[in-house]
Amino acid sequence: MIYVAGIDGGQTSTVAVIGDENGRIVGRGRSGGADEVGAHEYSTRMRDALLGAYGDAAATADLREEDRVAAVVAGVSGYEGRVFGEPPVFETPRFVLMHDAPVAHAGALAGKPGVCVVAGTGSVVYATDGTHGRTTGGWGPFFGDEGSGFWLACQALAELMRASDDGDESISRDVRAACDFFATTGLRHLARGFYAGELDRGRVASFAPIVLKLARFRPLVERGAARLAELAAAAVARGAAPVVACTGGMFENVPYRKLVHAEIAKRAPAVAIVEPKYEPAVGALLLAYREAGIPVAL
Numbered sequence: 001m002i003y004v005a006g007i008d009g010g011q012t013s014t015v016a017v018i019g020d021e022n023g024r025i026v027g028r029g030r031s032g033g034a035d036e037v038g039a040h041e042y043s044t045r046m047r048d049a050l051l052g053a054y055g056d057a058a059a060t061a062d063l064r065e066e067d068r069v070a071a072v073v074a075g076v077s078g079y080e081g082r083v084f085g086e087p088p089v090f091e092t093p094r095f096v097l098m099h100d101a102p103v104a105h106a107g108a109l110a111g112k113p114g115v116c117v118v119a120g121t122g123s124v125v126y127a128t129d130g131t132h133g134r135t136t137g138g139w140g141p142f143f144g145d146e147g148s149g150f151w152l153a154c155q156a157l158a159e160l161m162r163a164s165d166d167g168d169e170s171i172s173r174d175v176r177a178a179c180d181f182f183a184t185t186g187l188r189h190l191a192r193g194f195y196a197g198e199l200d201r202g203r204v205a206s207f208a209p210i211v212l213k214l215a216r217f218r219p220l221v222e223r224g225a226a227r228l229a230e231l232a233a234a235a236v237a238r239g240a241a242p243v244v245a246c247t248g249g250m251f252e253n254v255p256y257r258k259l260v261h262a263e264i265a266k267r268a269p270a271v272a273i274v275e276p277k278y279e280p281a282v283g284a285l286l287l288a289y290r291e292a293g294i295p296v297a298l
Contacts, residue, residue: 003069004292005057005092006284007050008103009034009076011121011141011150012202015281016053018061018069019289023296025282027063029056033121033202035077036084037140043085050074050088070094070292073284075103077122078140094291100280101126101135104247107283108276111290114243115235115271117228117260118280119250121205123148125231127240134238136231141201147224147260149205149250155220156211157204161187174216181207212253225256229263236268244268247276 002021007014014034018027031052032045039045054072063069071094079099088097105116105126113130117123122145124138137144145151157178163171164187175187182199184190193199211217228246236242244264251257261273278286282298289296 001067002292002294003061003063003067004285004288004294005054005069005072006103006281006286006288007053007072007074008100008280008284009046009049009074010100011035011077012205014049014053015279016057017281017285018057018063019285021294023298025285027057027061029053029058029060031056037078039084041085045085046076046083047086047088054090070294071096071288073098073103073288073291075100075280075284096287096291099135101138102133103284103287104280105283106286107278107280108245108247109243110277111286113241114245115232115240117232117244117246118248119147119228119246120248121148121150121202123151123228125228125235127235129239129241134235134240136235146227147250149208150201152211152220152224153204153207156217157187157190159217159220161191174214177210177214178207181210208250209253212256221256222259225259225263228260229267232264233267236271242268242271244271244273245276247280
């Protein structure tokens with residue numbers, strides 16, 4: 001039996017799936033974040049995340065030594081052609097490492113042309129006209145990622161911190177909600193905890209669902225949704241197929257998903273907004289089948 005594997009390496013978690021030559025998914029695994037933000041030359045973050053998720057998937061697939069893995073495709077958040085730490089090594093004749101945006105696109109649109117808006121811990125938009133692909137957004141947690149979980153949570157917390165400096169007493173309930181969520185005694189302890197590495201970006205991003213519920217931050221939520229919609233509409237204006245799918249953890253929140261859809265429709269009325277067909281890891285799997293030259297229909 002011949003197998004292929006697809007891996008989606010995000011900022012918070014990594015998911016791997018293994019499929020057989022008949023297009024059947026036989027294994028699934030998970031590990032921690034794979035991005036290399038702040039990584040040094042001895043960092044094993046990406047390597048451990050990719051190999052950990054793959055190993056977990058291989059175990060659930062019950063792969064044997066004689067089974068051949070023809071191709072592995074891994075999409076990693078923020079990857080731009082260079083591994084800063086220890087590189088991952090797979091026992092396969094074809095290993096392709098790429099940015100996670102094409103992987104998410106391949107899953108959401110089943111490999112067809114169009115635009116994929118991704119918003120999880122980070123955010124990015126990837127679009128194709130069927131021949132050429134283009135990435136917009138995805139500048140990472142310190143330069144962009146508008147509309148993402150980390151961006152939304154970070155902006156909301158910063159707003160509370162500024163209001164606290166200004167002596168705004170109306171924020172007390174929202175400050176308490178933040179402190180209770182992070183199990184800390186105050187905003188300064190929260191900030192110091194992040195800078196000290198006690199809170200990672202994934203943990204901060206997990207506060208986003210709370211932010212979405214708080215009326216104070218409605219303008220912030222709308223700003224993030226509008227930016228994602230602007231990027232999607234701009235991609236269509238540049239020639240991408242007029243089909244848009246939104247994928248990622250932020251869109252599990254139904255009101256937020258509807259808001260982004262509405263903002264896209266406002267800016268590009270002729271665009272068809274569709275639900276994502278597959279998760280990003282399955283998108284990577286589809287690309288792995290292509291790399292291996294195995295025609296399948298999942």
